[in-house]
Amino acid sequence: MTAITHHIPDAILAAYAAGSLQHHYAVAVASHVSLCVHCRAALEAHQSLGGALLEETERVAVSGNMKADLLARLDAPATPEPVYTRRGIYPGPVVAALKGKEPKWKSLGMGVRQSILSQDKHGSVRLLYIPGGRAVPDHGHNGLEMTLVLQGSFSDETGRFGVGDIEIANEDLEHTPIADPGDPCICLAATDAPLRFNAFVPRLLQPLFRI
Amino acid sequence: MSQTKIEISEQTTWMLAVRDKQDRDAFCALFDHFAPRLKGFIMRTGCSAPQAEEIVQDVMLTVWRKAAMFDPHRAQVSAWIYQIARNRHIDIIRKENRPVPDELAEDPGAEPDASQILAVEQEAGKLKTALSSLRPEQREMIEKAYLGELTHQEISDQTGLPLGTIKSRIRLGLERLRHELKGLRE
Ligand SMILES: [Zn+2]
Numbered sequence: 059m060t061a062i063t064h065h066i067p068d069a070i071l072a073a074y075a076a077g078s079l080q081h082h083y084a085v086a087v088a089s090h091v092s093l094c095v096h097c098r099a100a101l102e103a104h105q106s107l108g109g110a111l112l113e114e115t116e117r118v119a120v121s122g123n124m125k126a127d128l129l130a131r132l133d134a135p136a137t138p139e140p141v142y143t144r145r146g147i148y149p150g151p152v153v154a155a156l157k158g159k160e161p162k163w164k165s166l167g168m169g170v171r172q173s174i175l176s177q178d179k180h181g182s183v184r185l186l187y188i189p190g191g192r193a194v195p196d197h198g199h200n201g202l203e204m205t206l207v208l209q210g211s212f213s214d215e216t217g218r219f220g221v222g223d224i225e226i227a228n229e230d231l232e233h234t235p236i237a238d239p240g241d242p243c244i245c246l247a248a249t250d251a252p253l254r255f256n257a258f259v260p261r262l263l264q265p266l267f268r269i
Numbered sequence: 270m271s272q273t274k275i276e277i278s279e280q281t282t283w284m285l286a287v288r289d290k291q292d293r294d295a296f297c298a299l300f301d302h303f304a305p306r307l308k309g310f311i312m313r314t315g316c317s318a319p320q321a322e323e324i325v326q327d328v329m330l331t332v333w334r335k336a337a338m339f340d341p342h343r344a345q346v347s348a349w350i351y352q353i354a355r356n357r358h359i360d361i362i363r364k365e366n367r368p369v370p371d372e373l374a375e376d377p378g379a380e381p382d383a384s385q386i387l388a389v390e391q392e393a394g395k396l397k398t399a400l401s402s403l404r405p406e407q408r409e410m411i412e413k414a415y416l417g418e419l420t421h422q423e424i425s426d427q428t429g430l431p432l433g434t435i436k437s438r439i440r441l442g443l444e445r446l447r448h449e450l451k452g453l454r455e
Pocket of ligand 1: 065066096097
């Protein structure tokens with residue numbers, strides 16, 4: 059595995075630590091951090107800063123019975139939440155988004171497939187499967203778009219993205235990512251755009267016809 | 270060794286006693302220290318006092334149940350509790366499960382390294398110094414950012430300077446952390 063060269067900017071890591079990053083992006087950030095010691099260390103530095111602020115924050119007395127209530131609950135049997143860990147090429151946060159199941163791939167034509175992990179009015183996060191040499195579908199984003207490579211690689215005007223690399227693009231970036239020849243490229247794509255199936259496929263095919 | 274032990278903060282000592290011995294007295298000490306801070310911290314986001322207390326209860330219960338995951342070589346107690354607090358707050362308010370990274374595989378049989386634990390704590394001290402050197406408006410922005418009140422765009426637009434200031438102070442810490450993490454991975 060080659061070294062990861064495309065990382066997450068600090069402002070996004072800080073927003074992730076603070077919990078202000080929208081859910082679909084948080085899946086992509088948590089997945090990249092799972093693969094990248096560089097960003098994990100940076101995230102932990104942000105957590106340290108959060109911890110320093112917590113230490114210095116103004117204290118507000120808690121209710122008198124709170125500690126006793128809590129102590130009484132310590133031995134209560136806890137229903138353990140399922141813990142999802144890395145499986146094959148999929149980091150834990152992706153496995154969690156799949157609820158431990160295999161991805162359900164849907165064909166988008168020309169060998170390109172997608173598996174939607176979650177979507178709502180704020181955006182979506184999905185897996186994309188792109189055969190070597192094919193264009194990565196246009197996610198149709200209005201704002202921020204994150205694409206994390208889990209297998210294979212793709213290249214566009216800004217460079218080459220291999221396993222673990224994350225491309226963070228805003229609406230200003232006009233780019234046409236194309237999967238490199240060889241193994242199919244599987245990536246995780248988070249965007250703020252609602253899914254537009256009807257518009258999606260023709261837009262996806264356009265760059266293919268130009269190849 | 271005993272000299273080193275004296276220097277390790279009370280909070281870390283309590284947390285290790287909770288982690289390794291399920292020590293209730295140590296847990297009470299952690300509660301007394303952190304619960305009022307957590308309540309103040311959470312109320313600053315606009316939560317009512319009863320709701321803040323509900324979250325504090327949940328956070329402290331998580332601290333008890335997930336104590337095995339605390340690693341003093343990588344995080345001071347306040348950083349670890351900060352992240353639990355932000356995660357639980359969001360889980361409760363938005364009724365969703367926050368995506369969290371895979372845990373690092375633990376180094377089997379690793380002895381606690383007091384100098385590494387101390388280095389992490391000294392980092393926290395440096396951060397506090399860095400924070401106190403900020404101008405009031407920078408400080409306010411940083412607080413808003415880490416309380417989850419700014420979007421990533423607002424953070425990169427408005428807090429570039431304070432983040433930069435702090436980052437230069439913790440660069441050494443970052444290098445050390447990176448080195449440490451690489452060691453864990455290999
Ligand atoms: Zn990274």
